[in-house]
Amino acid sequence: MITASYRRSLTISAVRAAIADARRNGLTIACVPTMGALHEGHLSLIREAKKRADFVVATIFVNPLQFGPTEDLDRYPRTLESDSVLLQEAGVNLLFSPSVAEMYPDAAKPPLSATTPNHSELRSAINPVEVSSPGYDSEFEGAIRPTHFTGVLTVVAKIFNIIQPDIAVFGQKDLQQLSMIRRMVNALNFPIEIVGAPTVREDDGLALSSRNRFLSEADRKNVVKIYEALSAIRSSFEKGEIDAVRLKAVGLDVLRPLKSVLTLDYLELVDPDTFIPVSTAVTGTGVIVALRVGNTRLIDNIIL
Ligand code: AMP
Numbered sequence: 054m055i056t057a058s059y060r061r062s063l064t065i066s067a068v069r070a071a072i073a074d075a076r077r078n079g080l081t082i083a084c085v086p087t088m089g090a091l092h093e094g095h096l097s098l099i100r101e102a103k104k105r106a107d108f109v110v111a112t113i114f115v116n117p118l119q120f121g122p123t124e125d126l127d128r129y130p131r132t133l134e135s136d137s138v139l140l141q142e143a144g145v146n147l148l149f150s151p152s153v154a155e156m157y158p159d160a161a162k163p164p165l166s167a168t169t170p171n172h173s174e175l176r177s178a179i180n181p182v183e184v185s186s187p188g189y190d191s192e193f194e195g196a197i198r199p200t201h202f203t204g205v206l207t208v209v210a211k212i213f214n215i216i217q218p219d220i221a222v223f224g225q226k227d228l229q230q231l232s233m234i235r236r237m238v239n240a241l242n243f244p245i246e247i248v249g250a251p252t253v254r255e256d257d258g259l260a261l262s263s264r265n266r267f268l269s270e271a272d273r274k275n276v277v278k279i280y281e282a283l284s285a286i287r288s289s290f291e292k293g294e295i296d297a298v299r300l301k302a303v304g305l306d307v308l309r310p311l312k313s314v315l316t317l318d319y320l321e322l323v324d325p326d327t328f329i330p331v332s333t334a335v336t337g338t339g340v341i342v343a344l345r346v347g348n349t350r351l352i353d354n355i356i357l
Pocket of ligand 1: 087097224226262
């Protein structure tokens with residue numbers, strides 16, 4: 054289906070004008086932020102947004118602020134032209150795909166330090182004001198990627214201020230990100246409803262991710278174990294096991310045969326709102342996992 058009203062805007066002022074038009078026509082507005090390299094998971098968020106609002110804005114922006122100094126910013130896949138076709142077919146009304154200079158005008162200025170700037174100097178040169186959530190942004194993904202959530206919250210806050218949507222849709226695939234965004238919206242009084250959408254998976258259970266394309270054929274077969282481990286924990290829980298240590302052991306047993314190829318960052322049972330580990334699992338407990346295979350890092354989770 055091709056939407057007659059599809060538009061693509063590169064600038065904040067063009068987006069604001071298009072949104073003002075939609076508002077004048079009394080339309081409700083949904084926003085789906087992405088980094089592009091779109092797959093069925095992203096498109097499911099668009100479908101969710103279309104169910105809930107009249108005018109859907111997707112954003113594609115590979116946000117340098119959320120990548121650490123040694124992370125995969127340069128090799129992150131960028132497929133803007135084919136993404137745009139997919140979004141138009143999915144019925145998106147407006148695609149906002151700004152440049153780094155549009156989002157971070159200060160990035161064009163010389164680094165603050167005369168010597169080689171360190172990462173935090175570079176970051177403050179990119180955006181002089183940041184949104185962070187001390188106390189919550191340093192566990193799990195935050196522990197392994199120390200500045201990641203500050204980068205995410207800052208860019209999402211900017212996107213929210215630019216688009217001013219009624220609702221915004223995010224994937225449960227990035228469960229910690231979803232909880233951080235909900236916390237930010239509550240703490241900073243954004244009048245935006247945050248909708249979490251279920252994780253879309255391949256037939257064998259692997260969660261769709263823009264990074265899956267980097268997996269070798271052999272690794273692709275091995276990473277099926279991630280969902281197998283999560284599913285084994287779920288089935289053990291459903292049979293009555295509630296002790297978090299024992300449930301975790303069930304998942305580790307599934308991953309252990311692959312320990313020479315998969316490097317586990319964490320496997321934990323947590324409260325999905327606070328990301329504090331639990332000792333007893335209940336319905337609604339989050340099971341989160343992150344691991345590395347070759348140069349690719351994958352995360353996944355289920356809710357019991
Ligand atoms: P990304 O482009 O990876 O930053 O993701 C953009 C949005 O898509 C985020 O809200 C993700 O949680 C969501 N997303 C990514 N992968 C999936 C998936 N397999 N199923 C559902 N949502 C997803």
